[in-house]
Amino acid sequence: MRLNFIRKVLYCHRGPATKTLLVMKLTAFILLITAMQVSANGFGQNVTISVKNAPLTKVFSLIEKQTDYVFFFDYSLLEKGKKITYRVSNLQLRAVLDSCFREQPFSYDIVDKTIVVRERVPEKTYVAPKETNRFQPYTGKVTGPDGIALSGASVVVKGSSKGTQTDENGNFTIDAEPKDVLVISFIGHLAKEFTLGSNAVPLVIRLEPEVATADEVVIVAYGQVRKKDLTGSVSQVKSKDINALPSTNVVQALSGRSTGVQVQQNNGTPGGPVSVRIRGVNSILGGNEPLYVVDGFPYSSNPTFLQNADIESIEILKDASSIAMYGSRGANGVVMITTRTGKKGERSNVTFESSYSMQQVTKKMKLLSPIQYAELYNEQAKNDGLAPYFTQGALDSIRNGPATDWQSLVLRNAPISNNNLTISGGNEKTRFSLSAGAFLQDGIVHNSDFKRYSMRANVNHDISKVFNVAYNATLTRITRKLQNSERGNRGSDIFSAMLMAPPTLSPYLQDGSYRRLTTAYPFISNAIINPMVNLNENSNQIKADRILSNLGFTIKPVDGLSIRISGGIESSNDRTDAYNNIEPSTNSVGAASIATSQFTNLLNENIANYAKTF
Template sequence: MEAQKISLYEFLQRISSQSALRFKQVNNNLNVTMVERAEEIPKSQDDITVTGSVVDENGNPLPGATITVENTSIGTVSDIDGNFSIEVDEGVVLVVSFIGYQTKRITVTNQSRIDIQMELDESALEEVVVVGYGTVKKSDLTGAVSQVKSEEINAFPTSNVMQALSGRAAGVQVIQNTGAPGGGISVRIRGTNSIQGGNEPLYVIDGFPFSGNPTNLNNFDIESIEVLKDASATAIYGSRGANGVVLITTKGGKEGTTKVDFESSYSIQSLRKRLNLMNGREYAELQNMQASNDNIPPYFTQEELADFGEGYDWQDLVFQNAPILNTSLNISGGNSKTQYAISGSYFGQEGIIKGSDYNRYSIRTNITHKISEKIKIDFNNTLTHLKTERRDSGGGHRGTSMIGSSIMAAPISQPYNEDGSYNVLANEFPFVAPDIINPLNFINEQHNEIKANVVLSNLAFVYQPTKELTLRISGGIENRDDREDSYTTRNFFNSPGRASVNTGQFRSLLSENTLSYNKTIADRHQINSVIGFTFQDFLNTSLGASGVGFLSDAFETYSLGSAETPGIPGSGYSYSALLSYLGRVNYTYDNKYLFTVSFRSDGSSRYSPGNKWGYFPSGAVAWRISEEDFISTSSVLSDLKLRASWGMTGSQAISPYATLNQLSPGRTIFGNQLYNTFAPSTVLPGDLKWETTEQLDIGLDVGLLDDRIIFNADYYIKNTRDLLNTVRLPSSMGFTTTVQNVGQVQNKGVEFGVDAKVLTGQFKWDLYGNIAFNRNRVISLHNGEDILGAFVNVLVVGDNLTILREGRPIGQFYGYVEDGYNENGQIKFVDLNNDGNINDNDKTYIGDPNPRFIYGLNSSMTYNNFEFRFFIQGTHGNDIFNVSSIPSTLDFGQGLNMPREVFYDHWSPENPNAKYPRISRNTAARVSDRFVEDGSFLRFRNIELAYSLPLGNFGSNTFKRAQIYISAQNFITLTNYSWWDPEVNSRGAGTQQGIDHYSYPIPKSFTTGVRLGF
């Protein structure tokens, strides 16, 4: 018989009974390690050649499946198309195995071909979920945890990995604050908790608690994301778990042949929607109308009006179609001792506003090496370089931002003069406001570049003296260096040349030491426990300098000393540390009754003596009803689990030195001399303790038809007490404010998720949907006093937009209610207290930025080599306060362009019920319900059609997979919001969310890409 080949893995399993064999390593076309028999065995007359294929449960080929003759070392493996050939004796038993599938045994009779369809091994494929300081089987979860896998995370290109999480986890709201490249992302898990502190979750990357948003990561590098939502899951993170915890696990290497994955995509972005503004003639007629109503001569003659026509749309100047290039390469593999994964990626995005772009370069390495049977080391390292160029971040007063100018610049003006110089818009017509700046100034004469280098590195020593006991000692560092260079040239409108450089350095050192114990006793008692202590510190330093007035623009920010007026340099330093002790025990009895108890004690340098330590316990129970005898035989119900949990978590909502009596630098004059001084700051230090969040969660997990349909439901109540906030003090104290623990906020709601394998077989359809309802309410505040926020100063409006009031949701819009128009076409406001005056006492609730519910729907359909996916995400019941529309619809007499409907639907004696008031510069405006709009939307976040090439038809052994795809992002958005995009948060998503003030629009895009595996 010819020498037969078998994988090294199979050979090692049988080596004890094959003492006559020797092995050597060779490479076949699949780079599979094989061994050969040492001696030639004569071929039997009964030998036959058997060919066949190995496929999965859906008929797809399984390359690398092992086919051996039972009780021998004779065997082979399937090729890339699942095909195999083997010479055997008639009557032998072939053993077919593949990781994750049930082993099959087939007796060879006289057939020459055997096709084998493998069946999933459900026990081997029991999903494992990452939790704090460990992992558990998904079936053993007692807390509320959502998992999103790599395929969904990498479904479309994003500058921030958290964008890919939007709509994929129940109760998790991902808010894209701006559409700018590399723009900010806010994540809310089960609502807003804190007034003064942050409301972002804690991000933990490969076990390292990361500071801020994980912008250093590439989507393709992520293996899974777990979102810990209830206190049972988050209490292990103690003082940083109140806002939820997001665990990010990057891809690692696996034992076997070297695997190379490459992915690249190219996208074209465009403005989703243009604002329908007045054309040239309409604009000029409106200016004449304003002049007539205000009893001044008209600005334009009838002959001039006839010549204006369509005019110039400044949106054409500012906005552009812009590309995104996303490329990733991942190499992984290893042997029984060492597994590795190395990846490099580039993400480059130009903005749809000219002059804005974002670039991210990253290199990632994961290495696991087994020193001995009991000792191994894990090393994770990510190096990232970020570069962001910004032209406009929104906000501003009228034309002092590029976005504002693009809306309000006169359509009868042009960007350039005849000599090629920039047109000075404010000088062209006498009625144009002096702060309307030609957008060319922002595009060409203003530069703002931010460069950052981010290092995240973690090394762990793992010692396993026994099978049950594991000691893990790890240390890591997060380091970030930022430099921001801003320069405004002398060609900018009224600029002598302005330069500034600001640098920031952040460094965090982490030491974690844990001891884990896992034991199964008498097949009924399962114990999974961990104890440990951690230390992490946080160091921030900063330096800044500036200058005004330059002879030349040549040096930009690299010669601040040549400024005519150097600015006063500034620098900063802050340091804090956190020492923690933690423990958790998971106990399962008879696979039916599950118990979890955890505890964490945190000591922080930020808090006052006597309050530096916080204690955060939690407990959870679960009953797997489906394992009970009275229901375990059900042919419909495959899983039924009832969960309940309670726990306490915290929030570090103050700066490192808030409890200390800080001295502030200053200068004073004695005689004719100027002296430097230090004096107590204006903030009185407070005796502060932790913000504490207590949460109760009741959940239900249901599996139907052998888990073909999985349903999850959760109800929770979350109370946050001892809220930290600024409190005003009497001026007689010498301090103006202090920080105190002053209030309480409650969030409660329900979450539902359904995961269904609608169709299986050749046509496969998977569907996942979720919906979450959250109600937020302020329970108490300091002395019951309201807190006003979100101050704006636009047009004649200078007022607060939001309010915190006991019994009401956080950040409700607060203002006046309009009551039509008076006989002169001026806006009337409702006199709520009937005192005959319109003042602050007539304000009321005019909107709520908090959605009534959020939802997502993910569909994936596969037929042969085609795959069609779409992903829908949206919110309902949330309002937007459109600050942009205040000057854009009411600032008459300043020469601003406006939406076309202002021209056709304004007050006149013939149209007293118009949408807009009389066209007059005397128009009065207030923060009112006029500017509150429905912000609900339904968005097709991604639509994709992919085709996997039938590589077997090409006879190629190079590629293991090759897929090409086309997709569209944000292509369809259903909303009633009148402005560019409903997904806006100019001031972030804290207590001032839902505000649109010249926000950078979120684009739509079309993408083509390729995914290759070698």
């Protein structure tokens, strides 16, 4: 009947467009009939299974050979399963699957012709709580005095480590107990405390801006001015903010402390260089680093030789009027660093500061297990028409054998220790500050570290009401051990080798020598090296000495007039020792190199300043 109907329609309408449309309808109808037949016969397929104490992968393989279905699963999930003994003849596929999965910690779903093995979701049962949860969620919004939302404000439960930050709309949610105290803070605003009540009603917290004291002194290019008299764009970061969080150096401590200032560490090596951008990038081809001035002396590079505990304050000069004195040298901004000194009438003080923190990898890469690795390469060999790389005996040995975690061999938890001793004091004529410090940082990669030892002296003496002399000196010794962190080709560098090395192989042979991975497995990338060779047989050590010293005389011949004559020296002496031992597993014939560099900079500045109020 249907065929006759189709013939009638085809012969009655002879237009080419109509014929095409009808042919398309006929094709769709035939496909629909076929799909219905497939759907009807899909679970009508019967299978025969006979296994004893066998893993499920063997059952899956038998089902795939007898049906049109394929299995999709995660090996790490199947490793949790139980071996089964099952014997059945010519039974429907659905019944076989239900029996195989009945006592397993996972279940299955069928999507078209694919049987997806998934983790079993336990049935939810209601259990009456034995006691009421004392925590409850509190929500709120943090705004400024004008009602504008503050994004990134810190919300912390006082006396605990529990905290959160506001989102882009100033909203936050935090779990706390009634009567807990929330401490809300934001850069440039006064911190505020809020006691929670028993009702979790939405909170609206308004922070007031932090207003600096009008008589507070700010260091600028020509000397000191009061904030109320300041006309240029200057940001000030005080010592308490610099030492609030552990950081490798004083430049890194500027991160997030001033608007318009971007601080970025160029790489992850201990003591690695840090880039600072003030109000964005000013040049495409030229340098963009600001000028650093330490106690009035311009420094040619990043002042990473300074100890954070030695800093009194940092002023960041941003606009043209603030940096006019330094001309083109200050085109990218000026960072003025003032170290600590004694104060008039201050009794001698001894201060010791110490901190200890730990670095660790946030998250390691999840890689294949040994059995997954072996089966993957067997699958590759099968696709290439080759014999399996791993025999069944080798697979059984790998399944029950140890695994090599290359990430744990290369990476580690690395401590940071910072210690500083300061002696300061003064009377009506003389002020002094002496300090010694040690900053010790291990890298998260084995055999890498950064160590900085420094001594500093700051003496200021009034010879008379007219003459003043000031002397500053900083001596620093820096040592670094580096590991090559540059990217290589398919496992030729330390990090890609760590991720690509076979988990089925150990790094050492029985005689203690290094294993050549490409000899053990010639089917892997020929560029992969044993990462332990780079860690233990290659050495790259840097020793650097930094000296920054300046002496200045200030003369005040008449009221309002001061003349400052100063001179200073900046000296750096670097030596790099690189050694590669002879190592047959990497065809290394050995290499050694020594590189040295010396730099000395002398500077004399004479400044006259007249300030008189009429």
